[in-house]
Amino acid sequence: MYELREPVFIVGVGYTRIGRWFDKSARELFAEAMAKAIEDAGGLKPKALVVGNMTSGYLMEQESLGALMADYSGLRGIPAFKVEAACASGGAALYAGYSLVSSGLVDVVAVGGVEKLTEKLTEAATFALAMAADREYEVFYGASFTGLNALITRLYMDKYGYTHEDLAYWALRMHEYASYNPYAQLRKKTTLETILKSPVIADPIRLFDCSPIGDGAAVAILVRGEEKAREVAKAVGRDVLVEIAGVGLATDSVDLGSREDLLTLKSTVKASREALAMAKLEPGDIDYAEVHDAFHVTGYLALEDLGFCGKGEAAKLWREGRFGKGDKPEINFSGGLKARGHPVGATGVYQVIEVAMQIRGDYPGYKASDPETGLAHNLGGVATYSVVTVLRRWR
Amino acid sequence: MYELREPVFIVGVGYTRIGRWFDKSARELFAEAMAKAIEDAGGLKPKALVVGNMTSGYLMEQESLGALMADYSGLRGIPAFKVEAACASGGAALYAGYSLVSSGLVDVVAVGGVEKLTEKLTEAATFALAMAADREYEVFYGASFTGLNALITRLYMDKYGYTHEDLAYWALRMHEYASYNPYAQLRKKTTLETILKSPVIADPIRLFDCSPIGDGAAVAILVRGEEKAREVAKAVGRDVLVEIAGVGLATDSVDLGSREDLLTLKSTVKASREALAMAKLEPGDIDYAEVHDAFHVTGYLALEDLGFCGKGEAAKLWREGRFGKGDKPEINFSGGLKARGHPVGATGVYQVIEVAMQIRGDYPGYKASDPETGLAHNLGGVATYSVVTVLRRWR
Numbered sequence: 001m002y003e004l005r006e007p008v009f010i011v012g013v014g015y016t017r018i019g020r021w022f023d024k025s026a027r028e029l030f031a032e033a034m035a036k037a038i039e040d041a042g043g044l045k046p047k048a049l050v051v052g053n054m055t056s057g058y059l060m061e062q063e064s065l066g067a068l069m070a071d072y073s074g075l076r077g078i079p080a081f082k083v084e085a086a087c088a089s090g091g092a093a094l095y096a097g098y099s100l101v102s103s104g105l106v107d108v109v110a111v112g113g114v115e116k117l118t119e120k121l122t123e124a125a126t127f128a129l130a131m132a133a134d135r136e137y138e139v140f141y142g143a144s145f146t147g148l149n150a151l152i153t154r155l156y157m158d159k160y161g162y163t164h165e166d167l168a169y170w171a172l173r174m175h176e177y178a179s180y181n182p183y184a185q186l187r188k189k190t191t192l193e194t195i196l197k198s199p200v201i202a203d204p205i206r207l208f209d210c211s212p213i214g215d216g217a218a219v220a221i222l223v224r225g226e227e228k229a230r231e232v233a234k235a236v237g238r239d240v241l242v243e244i245a246g247v248g249l250a251t252d253s254v255d256l257g258s259r260e261d262l263l264t265l266k267s268t269v270k271a272s273r274e275a276l277a278m279a280k281l282e283p284g285d286i287d288y289a290e291v292h293d294a295f296h297v298t299g300y301l302a303l304e305d306l307g308f309c310g311k312g313e314a315a316k317l318w319r320e321g322r323f324g325k326g327d328k329p330e331i332n333f334s335g336g337l338k339a340r341g342h343p344v345g346a347t348g349v350y351q352v353i354e355v356a357m358q359i360r361g362d363y364p365g366y367k368a369s370d371p372e373t374g375l376a377h378n379l380g381g382v383a384t385y386s387v388v389t390v391l392r393r394w395r
Numbered sequence: 396m397y398e399l400r401e402p403v404f405i406v407g408v409g410y411t412r413i414g415r416w417f418d419k420s421a422r423e424l425f426a427e428a429m430a431k432a433i434e435d436a437g438g439l440k441p442k443a444l445v446v447g448n449m450t451s452g453y454l455m456e457q458e459s460l461g462a463l464m465a466d467y468s469g470l471r472g473i474p475a476f477k478v479e480a481a482c483a484s485g486g487a488a489l490y491a492g493y494s495l496v497s498s499g500l501v502d503v504v505a506v507g508g509v510e511k512l513t514e515k516l517t518e519a520a521t522f523a524l525a526m527a528a529d530r531e532y533e534v535f536y537g538a539s540f541t542g543l544n545a546l547i548t549r550l551y552m553d554k555y556g557y558t559h560e561d562l563a564y565w566a567l568r569m570h571e572y573a574s575y576n577p578y579a580q581l582r583k584k585t586t587l588e589t590i591l592k593s594p595v596i597a598d599p600i601r602l603f604d605c606s607p608i609g610d611g612a613a614v615a616i617l618v619r620g621e622e623k624a625r626e627v628a629k630a631v632g633r634d635v636l637v638e639i640a641g642v643g644l645a646t647d648s649v650d651l652g653s654r655e656d657l658l659t660l661k662s663t664v665k666a667s668r669e670a671l672a673m674a675k676l677e678p679g680d681i682d683y684a685e686v687h688d689a690f691h692v693t694g695y696l697a698l699e700d701l702g703f704c705g706k707g708e709a710a711k712l713w714r715e716g717r718f719g720k721g722d723k724p725e726i727n728f729s730g731g732l733k734a735r736g737h738p739v740g741a742t743g744v745y746q747v748i749e750v751a752m753q754i755r756g757d758y759p760g761y762k763a764s765d766p767e768t769g770l771a772h773n774l775g776g777v778a779t780y781s782v783v784t785v786l787r788r789w790r
Contacts, residue, residue: 005499025531048644057452057479061534063526064481067646067779071653077665079644081487081780082479084452086459092476096491103498104400105642131458136420139456247500249443249474251462258466270472384462385476 008101008244009229009394012041012221013353018185018341021215026053026060026116027072029217033112034073037219042235046110046221048100049073049080052093053345055128056082059119069112079106085249086132087294088380089113090348091387094220095249101224108228113346114217125213129344132381134255146210146295148382150202152262153297157204159263160312164204168195169319170296171208171338178335181365185214185341209296211336216343218350226394241394242356245373246281248274248388256382263312265383268305272377275388279373283307286329286390287371288358290351292379293336302377303331306388326369333358333366348378348387355391403496403639404624404789407436407616408748413580413736416610421448421455421511422467424612428507429468432614437630441505441616443495444468444475447488448740450523451477454514464507474501480644481527482689483775484508485743486782489615490644496619503623508741509612520608524739527776529650541605541690543777545597547657548692552599554658555707559599563590564714565691566603566733573730576760580609580736604691606731611738613745621789636789637751640768641676643669643783651777660778663700667772670783674768678702681724681785682766683753685746687774688731697772698726701783721764728753728761743773743782750786 014036016029030051038045049070056062066080085092090113097111117125130145138148156162172192178184190208198207222244223229229241250270253259259266276282283306291306293299300314308329309317317323323331334340334354337347355374357363371393378387409431411424425446433440444465451457461475480487485508492506512520525540533543551557567587573579585603593602617639618624624636645665648654654661671677678701686701688694695709703724704712712718718726729735729749732742750769752758766788773782 027531054458055452057450057523057526058456060530061453061522061526062530063449063479064528064649064776064779066480066487067776068529068649070646071648076648076653077646077662079490080480080646081484081491081644083491084458084477084479085461085475089476092461095474096476096478096494099491099494099498099500102500103494105494105497127456128452131452131456133459134463135455135457136422249476251465251472251475253466253471254459254463258471267472381459381462384459 005102006225008098009223010220010242010244010356011223011229011232012037012044013356014040015183015218015350015353016216017183018214018216018343020118022118026114027068029215030069030112030114031073033217033219037221041221042232044108044221044232046075047108048078048106049075049110049112050093050097051082052089052113052348053082053115054084054086054089055115055344058128059124060116069114085385086380087344088348088378088385088387089345091378092249092385094348094352094389095247095387097222098244098247101222107224109222110219111222111349112217112219113349115344115346116215117213118215122213137255137257144202146202146205148256149295149297150205152382153204155262156297162315165196166315166319167296168192170293170299171195174332174336174338177333177366178339181335181340184335184339185212186339205295211294211338211342214341214343216341216346218346218353220349220353240360242359243392243394244389245392246275246279246390248272250386252384254381254384265301265305265386267383267386268302271386271388272306275390279390279392281373281390285373286375287373288355288368289329289331289375289377290334290354291331291377293338294342298379299336306377330368333368351376351378352389359391359393400497401620403493404618405615405637405639405751406618406624406627407432407439408751409435410578410613410745410748411611412578413609413611413738415513417513421509422463424610425464425507425509426468428612428614432616436616437627439503439616439627441470442503443473443501444470444505444507445488445492446477447484447508447743448477448510449479449481449484450510450739453523454519455511464509480780481775482739483743483773483780483782484740486773487644487780489743489747489784490642490782492617493639493642496617502619504617505614506617506744507612507614508744510739510741511610512608513610517608532650532652539597541597541600543651544690544692545600547777548599550657551692557710560591561710561714562691563587565688565694566590569727569731569733572728572761573734576730576735579730579734580607581734600690606689606733606737609736609738611736611741613741613748615744615748635755637754638787638789639784640787641670641674641785643667645781647779649776649779660696660700660781662778662781663697666781666783667701670785674785674787676768676785680768681770682768683750683763684724684726684770684772685729685749686726686772688733689737693774694731701772725763728763746771746773747784754786754788
């Protein structure tokens with residue numbers, strides 16, 4: 001590995017409330033997040049922008065998203081481009097932005113994500129999300145994205161002997177956490193009965209097992225070198241510096257038919273190993289994590305493949321209360337994709353800034369137990385992409 | 396600037412013929428280009444992939460392009476993502492790929508571009524291309540992408556006193572060059588009369604003033620450090636190493652209404668200054684360049700804003716024969732977007748590998764006069780994006 005790299009820090013974060021923003025366009029959401037991030041960084045203006053987004057071509061009929069978001073945020077002219085990696089677009093944008101800063105090409109980089117799923121009817125959004133799957137091998141034959149995840153859920157239940165009720169505790173806890181989260185899309189607690197009786201979307205997945213469709217934008221500002229990070233922290237009166245200690249991105253086949261094992265998120269295993277190795281940490285060293293729970297089963301598989309528990313154990317341990325307050329790691333206090341919401345290309349950025357704020361100690365929702373290390377896990381497709389970002393309190 | 400950077404080299408190039416490939420899908424085109432690039436690099440396998448593409452969401456109804464192209468090219472699992480910057484998606488992918496290699500995150504990176512414009516009817520392609528413009532401020536009101544460029548052409552003619560015939564020499568020469576190019580889309584010479592009598596697309600732009608709609612894929616393989624580059628060159632019996640000496644990416648407003656001056660490609664001025672400064676070169680030092688001539692006027696403005704001639708002079712000088720064989724710089728011997736073709740997200744990658752091959756001395760078409768320095772200029776939208784890449788023969 002190229003060892004001359006200077007450390008990279010997150011010095012500003014901004015985000016919108018997640019919701020169905022029929023009255024706001026993507027550029028308005030993005031500019032709001034950017035303005036907050038710049039304020040959070042003591043007025044430091046980004047010199048480049050990477051924007052994560054998946055569906056703008058189909059749903060907004062708009063490309064040129066990098067330049068558009070830069071311009072509407074008052075940053076006309078800076079280097080900017082969009083990164084797409086399905087639902088991991090935000091995480092991949094962070095990976096690309098990290099390398100821009102780390103390489104020395106640009107010294108202050110904004111990594112943003114934005115998604116506007118409510119621009120057309122919900123049917124169009126569902127179709128657009130299925131573009132994460134293989135158009136020629138899967139979608140053409142009628143598969144929806146929820147349908148593909150339903151296959152995996154069924155396999156998980158069959159292999160490890162879980163019932164629908166066993167799995168339903170994911171949503172229960174996510175709604176509980178999100179009730180503390182001022183920017184979450186679903187801020188109401190729910191009950192086991194509500195979850196179990198919610199309509200079937202693609203058997204065995206029910207409505208309350210799925211993340212909702214919503215819009216949102218999030219921005220993180222990255223700088224290179226301790227000196228610069230300290231300068232920003234001092235200007236805004238913050239004590240804690242948050243370092244990006246490791247990044248990992250891995251892929252898998254897009255179509256599920258080519259996979260060796262549908263119950264292992266192989267790309268997650270690879271990406272997390274890479275990110276943790278770069279940070280010189282083990283899974284057991286992580287205090288806090290945000291994992292990608294597009295569906296309940298995705299959350300469980302993530303816990304297993306990130307090395308936080310053994311294969312097949314996650315749903316059992318979760319039902320018993322593991323991964324909650326005071327445990328190690330604490331998981332998804334934002335409410336996760338399930339209840340904080342899942343504004344696709346922005347999700348990976350939300351996760352990273354949530355972990356950063358938990359480490360800083362100023363998270364506005366359910367607070368973690370003063371974590372020193374944190375991890376964000378962002379999936380695209382059915383783990384066609386995994387992006388893992390490891391954050392650490394500096395010194 | 397961060398001075399510890401090791402040089403980055405292009406060690407392999409591959410591409411398909413450009414055309415209307417109704418019988419091939421994007422993944423097939425891409426895998427062909429990748430296989431050729433790996434062969435050209437003596438079998439060196441990329442460890443990450445950045446894919447430039449603009450329209451896959453709308454025209455192919457397919458995202459997850461990074462993983463899809465990696466997998467179909469036999470590289471399942473490697474870090475991969477798509478970059479979108481309208482028609483500069485290929486150039487922006489190179490910019491992102493350069494930073495991945497340069498940062499030390501990955502040591503062998505493939506930068507590819509692919510576009511499949513013939514997946515739906517031509518009307519759909521025209522609509523998809525207009526997503527480079529502002530959906531809310533321009534396209535909603537009926538503007539097409541050619542229409543916006545027609546405004547600029549009219550202004551250029553009015554301000555500098557050019558006739559349609561004055562401008563038509565761009566296409567004449569591009570068709571001439573492309574007649575030597577085995578992978579060009581339009582490989583026939585044409586006549587001034589044909590150009591002048593071709594149908595009006597958006598007055599004053601006629602059919603032969605426009606680049607055609609076509610499909611294609613191109614890949615460049617990048618490595619860090621002279622040692623690695625030399626190892627590859629030795630394996631394939633090549634003497635010349637091609638260094639990426641400078642990269643620059645700049646943006647402008649998406650909508651034309653916000654511009655100060657429609658006849659200056661401000662982002663091109665900025666991006667080329669940045670790339671040339673990084674390479675420690677001046678415009679006058681460049682021996683060979685591929686410039687982005689989506690329309691004749693774009694080519695002329697590019698020559699002016701890259702600093703190769705004064706404002707308003709390009710069409711006059713061009714008509715007089717400047718920028719041809721033996722001149723400095725020599726321009727677009729590929730035939731340019733006009734006749735080599737413009738497979739949108741792949742175009743920027745084609746340009747870079749054309750310049751690289753001219754420097755290596757093994758370009759398969761019309762040969763430049765043994766250039767030592769070269770420049771690729773890739774635009775997105777009406778210069779909403781400019782990416783400038785400076786290449787140089789090593790030592």
